[in-house]
Amino acid sequence: MTVFRPDEWVLLTTQKGKSWLVRIENAPYSSHLGTVNMMDAVGKEEGEFLETNKGVKLFLLRLTMEDYIFKMKRQTQIIYPKDLGAIIIYGDLQPGLTILESGVGSGSLCLALLRAVGERGRVVSVEKREEFALLAADNIKRFYGYSPPNHDLVVADIQHVCLKVAADRVVIDLPEPWGAINKVTPFLKMGGLLVSLSPNVGQVQLTHRELKTNGYIHIQTFELLKRDWMIDALRARPVDRMVAHTGFLTVAKKVNRATAMLAAF
Structure with a gap:
């Protein structure tokens, strides 16, 4: 098992599950449970702990993608893990694919897409608002520790963008997705899948x-x-609050228009 190193992100977690995302650097970290010196985490393994000056043990955990998505900076509503998982499976995302993403938001969906396609794949993200694109790029860089070379982030309106991409999958997260269908369809290979979240x-x-x-x-x-x-x-009972409706997922397969018209009869 690898040990924690300087500049790495760590999840400080109490036994009851309260957690904080903290960078390991030469500085103290304080909460209502006390203060720890973050450099004391260097050389420790996951599952070990730091003890605050109040005697509280904070366990050192490596963050999962779910942890990071809920704790990263955002200016938009994130796509929840339950929907991200469905996008990956129903969209049949797999290593080596090229994915066109329209609407990058804060980057949670892009993180899931990059993991799904792996180093051999490629993700091309198109985002109209520059502030969203910059935040997403920063969130992605913080998660990986670098900017993934297989990620292209284009600041443009999908309605007018000029791309040289043959996508295996298209994923749309836009306020008016119907307006993008005609624009993204030429970029999608025949037989490819389109996934839209609304x-x-x-x-x-x-x-x-x-x-x-x-x-x-x-x-x-x-x-x-x-x-x-x-x-x-x-006891064993449902919690009082649940993650209910977050969005509708629509999945469709591209064929030629003549075939689609025949399928309608």
């Missing part, structure tokens, strides 16, 4: 119409609800 059902209806017009079949839309449970020695 919070409102009205958006989905318009997106379905455009997908059918532009030569897509096997169009399906669904939402996922996640309910956590409280388990201890005396």
